[in-house]
Amino acid sequence: MSPANPAPKTSSVAPPALSSPPPVDEDPSNPIDPKWVREIQRFRGVKSQFILWGNIHDIYPIQAHGQVTVGTLEVYLKRILEDIGYQYLFRLDPSRFATLLGDPQTVGFSLPDKDETITLNRAAELANQIVALEAPAALILQHGSRLAELRPQELPRFLYELFRLSMGAKAREGRFNLIFWVMDKENDLPAWYSLDNPRVRVLPIPRPGHDLRRKVLLAVGPLIKGYQALATAEPDRHRSLVNRLIDQTSDLFASELLSIVQLAAKDGLPFPRIAEAARQYKLGVAENPWAKLDRASLNEGAGRLAAKVIGQEKAVNLSLDIIKRSFYDLSGAQFSPFGQRPKGVLFFAGPTGVGKTELAKSLTELIFGSPENYVRFDMSEFSQPHSDQRLVGAPPGYAGYDVGGELTNAIKQKPFTLVLFDEIEKAHPKIMDIFLQILDDGRLSSGRGETVYFSDAILVFTSNLGVYRESPGGLREELVNPSMPYEEVSQKIIAAVYDFFRFTLGRPEILNRLGPNIVVFDFIRPKEAHLIFEKALNNVLTKLLASHKIAITVDPESLMTLSALVTKDLSMGGRGLGNALEELFVNPLSRELFRVEAKAGQYACQIEKTEGSCALRLISSGT
Numbered sequence: 001m002s003p004a005n006p007a008p009k010t011s012s013v014a015p016p017a018l019s020s021p022p023p024v025d026e027d028p029s030n031p032i033d034p035k036w037v038r039e040i041q042r043f044r045g046v047k048s049q050f051i052l053w054g055n056i057h058d059i060y061p062i063q064a065h066g067q068v069t070v071g072t073l074e075v076y077l078k079r080i081l082e083d084i085g086y087q088y089l090f091r092l093d094p095s096r097f098a099t100l101l102g103d104p105q106t107v108g109f110s111l112p113d114k115d116e117t118i119t120l121n122r123a124a125e126l127a128n129q130i131v132a133l134e135a136p137a138a139l140i141l142q143h144g145s146r147l148a149e150l151r152p153q154e155l156p157r158f159l160y161e162l163f164r165l166s167m168g169a170k171a172r173e174g175r176f177n178l179i180f181w182v183m184d185k186e187n188d189l190p191a192w193y194s195l196d197n198p199r200v201r202v203l204p205i206p207r208p209g210h211d212l213r214r215k216v217l218l219a220v221g222p223l224i225k226g227y228q229a230l231a232t233a234e235p236d237r238h239r240s241l242v243n244r245l246i247d248q249t250s251d252l253f254a255s256e257l258l259s260i261v262q263l264a265a266k267d268g269l270p271f272p273r274i275a276e277a278a279r280q281y282k283l284g285v286a287e288n289p290w291a292k293l294d295r296a297s298l299n300e301g302a303g304r305l306a307a308k309v310i311g312q313e314k315a316v317n318l319s320l321d322i323i324k325r326s327f328y329d330l331s332g333a334q335f336s337p338f339g340q341r342p343k344g345v346l347f348f349a350g351p352t353g354v355g356k357t358e359l360a361k362s363l364t365e366l367i368f369g370s371p372e373n374y375v376r377f378d379m380s381e382f383s384q385p386h387s388d389q390r391l392v393g394a395p396p397g398y399a400g401y402d403v404g405g406e407l408t409n410a411i412k413q414k415p416f417t418l419v420l421f422d423e424i425e426k427a428h429p430k431i432m433d434i435f436l437q438i439l440d441d442g443r444l445s446s447g448r449g450e451t452v453y454f455s456d457a458i459l460v461f462t463s464n465l466g467v468y469r470e471s472p473g474g475l476r477e478e479l480v481n482p483s484m485p486y487e488e489v490s491q492k493i494i495a496a497v498y499d500f501f502r503f504t505l506g507r508p509e510i511l512n513r514l515g516p517n518i519v520v521f522d523f524i525r526p527k528e529a530h531l532i533f534e535k536a537l538n539n540v541l542t543k544l545l546a547s548h549k550i551a552i553t554v555d556p557e558s559l560m561t562l563s564a565l566v567t568k569d570l571s572m573g574g575r576g577l578g579n580a581l582e583e584l585f586v587n588p589l590s591r592e593l594f595r596v597e598a599k600a601g602q603y604a605c606q607i608e609k610t611e612g613s614c615a616l617r618l619i620s621s622g623t
Contacts, residue, residue, distance in 0.1 A: 034212055036203040037080055040178075044084070047201040048131070048169035048176040049162070051194060053183040054205040059255045061215035068219040070258065073205075074100065074140060077180065081138055085175075088137035090130060092123055094150045100140075107133065120147070120154035124161035131169050131177045138178040145188040159193060166199040208254040213246050216254045220261045226270040241274060248278045248340065251443060251451060256281065282453045283415040289368050290327065290343065290416070290456060298324055301366050308362045309355040310535065310574075311528030314486070315519045319346055319363060322517060326458070340442035342454045347424075347514050348462045349493050350521030351480070353573025356462045357422065363458065364418040375410045376420040379427040388430050393447030407434075408446035411454060418458040425463050425500060432507050439513035461514075466496025482523040482570050490520040524574055529567040532574050536581050537562075540589075549600035550593070552618070558607035565614055588616040596620065 033041075040050060052073075060076035062069045071079075078089050078100050089101035090111075097112045104111050109129050112118055118126075130139045147155050162179065169176050183189060186202060194200045208216070221227045221242075231238040249257050263269075264277035279288070297304075298320065305316045326343040348356040357376075364374040382390065389395075393405035404412075411417065421427075421435075438444055442455045468476045479496065480489045497518060502508045524532065537554075544550050554562070566580045589605070595618075596603075602621035607614050 033080070034206075034209065036205055039201065039203055040080065041084055043201055044176060044178060045171055045174045046198075047178075048171075048199045049166045049179045049181065049201075051181040051183060051186070051189060051200060051202045052205055053186045053188070053202070055207050055253065056182050056184065056205060057255075058205075058208065058253045059216065059258060061212065061219055061254075063215070068215055070216055070219045070254070073182065074142070077138075077140060081178075086136040086138055086178075088130070088133065088135060089140070090126075090137070091140045091142055092118065092126065093142040094146050097123075097126065102135075102137075107137075120151050120158035124158050124165075127162060127165060127179060131165055131179070133177055134172070136172075136175060136177065138180065140180045140182060142182050144181045145184040148188075159190070163193055163197070166197060169199065207251070208257075210246055210250075213249055213254060213257055214242070216257050217242060217245065217261075220258050221271075223261050223265045224271045224274060225265070225268060226272065230271050238271075241271060245274050245278060248275060251441075252282075279455070283456065284412075285415065288416075288456075289373075293327055293367060295327075297366060298327065304366065305359065305362050309359045310531050311524055312355050312359065312521055315348070315350075315355075315359060315521050318519050319359060322346060323363065323367065323458075340453070340455045341440070342438065342442055342457050342459050344458045345439060345514060345517050346458070346460045347497070347518045348460060348521060349465060349497055349518060350489075351467050351523055351571075351573055352464055353575030353577075354521040354524055355574060356521055357420065358574075360418060360420045360460045360462075363460075367418070367458070368416060373414055373417045374420070375414070375417055376422060377407070378422050379424050379431070380422075382427045382431055385428055385430060387428055388434055389447065391431070391434055392444060395447050398447075404446050404448055404450070408444055408450065408452045411444075411452040411457060412450070415453060416456050418460060419454075420460045420462065422462050423464065424461045425465050429505055429507070432505065432510055436507075436509060436513065439510075463497065465500050466493035480523075482525065484523075486522045489522060493520050494518055524570050524577070526567065526570070529570055529577060530563055532577050533563050533566050533581065536578055537585070540581070540586060548598075550598055550603065551601070552589075552603050552605050553621075554605045554607070558605060561607050561609050561614060565609065584614055585616065588614075589618075592616055592618040 036052070056073055059070045059072060062071045062075060062079050064079060074091060081089055082101060087102050088099075088107065091098045091100055095117050096114070097116070097118050098114060099111065107129075112122070112126075127139055130137050147158070151158070165179070181189065186204065194202050227238075230241070245257075245260075249260070252260075260274070260277050260281045263281055264271075264274055267277070269277050276288070301320050301323070302313075302316055305320070306313060309316060322344045346360075348359065350356060361371055361374060365371050367373075377391075381387070389398075389405070391405045391407040393403060393408060407419070410419070434444065438454050438459065443451050443453050445451050466479055469479055471477050480492050484492075498511060501511045541552050544552065562585055565584050566577055569576065569580070572579070585607075592598075598618065604619045604621050606617045606619065608617075
């Protein structure tokens with residue numbers, strides 16, 4: 001037996017007692033019991049023992065007399081067995097015995113007191129007596145995965161006795177007196193116990209499906225303010241909200257659905273706002289920056305972004321369209337009205353230094369009001385086969401398992417964020433599986449088994465695909481250049497992106513998830529280059545004035561000379577212009593400041609063109 005897994009999160013609050021239980025589903029042909037329950041009902045006459053493993057710590061809908069409540073797996077099994085005629089049900093955990101169904105005075109043999117500690121030898125004796133009862137009876141062996149830890153000396157004989165009992169049990173009137181093993185994992189019992197044993201059936205209990213979550217919501221929904229009133233006044237809207245919550249909780253346990261309902265009841269949220277309670281439960285925060293986003297800021301966003309990312313109007317406008325769509329939760333709405341995909345996904349492609357990263361940072365500030373909600377991953381650092389573990393964390397048993405992944409930790413700490421994956425084409429192909437899961441489901445599980453949600457995050461991928469290619473001789477060849485019009489640049493780059501994902505990588509499904517969200521950035525053209533130059537120069541002069549009270553003016557002729565030199569080569573984009581400005585102006589200016597022993601005051605800067613460079617001179621204009 002392997003050590004047991006920690007139990008999933010369950011509610012510490014007892015299931016609610018309803019003063020006015022809701023009606024059962026309108027469709028009586030829709031069974032409340034999942035597949036594993038129907039297998040117990042069907043095979044009780046040919047199997048003497050069942051091994052139940054998986055989602056054993058959850059809650060389940062208990063349907064009786066036209067009403068639905070919720071209870072633990074133990075209570076659920078009691079209802080199932082009672083419905084099919086079992087008169088007795090007993091529970092045995094690693095040290096205690098209890099009667100769940102039937103009068104213990106009528107069993108015909110001595111049962112332990114509730115406070116009596118039970119050895120496994122005594123447990124085997126009780127199991128034999130229960131199986132031999134003439135009346136229909138069953139025994140639940142609770143917490144079976146802990147037996148190896150708590151009773152290691154007694155376990156081998158106990159397993160043998162129960163194995164022998166499974167083979168020797170006699171069916172009466174078409175049914176066995178059953179024994180249920182309740183285990184965390186399938187392999188917590190040794191393989192020989194169930195392998196090729198015709199009397200033992202292994203039944204996995206999955207996470208609750210759509211129908212089961214609906215039944216749980218029927219039972220606990222009346223706790224929410226306005227639930228019953230809305231069902232009466234606006235049944236269609238009520239049904240829509242129920243369906244939305246069922247979809248939102250597709251990856252959760254039923255006990256977590258109960259926690260969401262209790263959270264809404266505690267905070268006084270009315271049923272029409274139940275989606276907000278689900279979001280708060282998943283993300284762990286009550287604040288929602290998206291709800292506080294100023295519409296006026298978005299309407300003015302084009303101007304604000306264009307001032308920071310010069311010459312990329314088309315990229316700015318398309319990015320804003322996606323953000324505005326995200327504001328109304330319309331990302332992916334054409335596929336599912338209740339999808340949990342990321343708020344927005346953008347794929348920035350184009351030459352280096354044209355503003356891809358700067359636009360991502362500017363979008364962060366526009367949406368969240370601060371550049372702090374920005375996380376960047378340089379995908380060139382994730383080019384090795386096992387580098388995906390850096391993002392999600394190492395699997396159990398490996399070094400660093402308890403630390404978690406860089407990406408999952410970042411989203412867990414800041415669910416409202418913009419995540420930039422820079423130069424995505426340099427990542428190992430295995431990383432694409434992670435992105436596919438995020439783009440599809442809006443969630444990701446860490447190596448520790450924790451689930452983080454991307455439903456309130458913006459994802460931005462950047463790429464230089466289509467700008468260069470490597471020749472057979474190992475040299476880089478230009479595929480696009482500034483002499484081409486934007487339309488031609490855009491077509492070539494998009495074609496290169498499609499070819500990379502479809503043929504080079506062999507992952508066309510990534511393209512399907514990106515859809516039309518590929519944003520192609522243009523080269524820096526001469527007009528925009530001059531604007532970028534002026535902005536960069538102003539940044540330098542402003543910094544000097546703020547830090548040292550030194551004000552410098554540049555005459556128009558010198559300004560034109562410097563601009564022509566800085567913007568001579570546009571192949572490296574805005575970053576290249578910045579580097580040229582540093583070489584041609586910032587470095588000579590620094591030397592001049594030292595030469596004239598500059599102090600706080602006014603200085604005029606004169607610039608003259610020389611062979612391949614320029615000469616710079618400062619003249620004091622007074623204090």
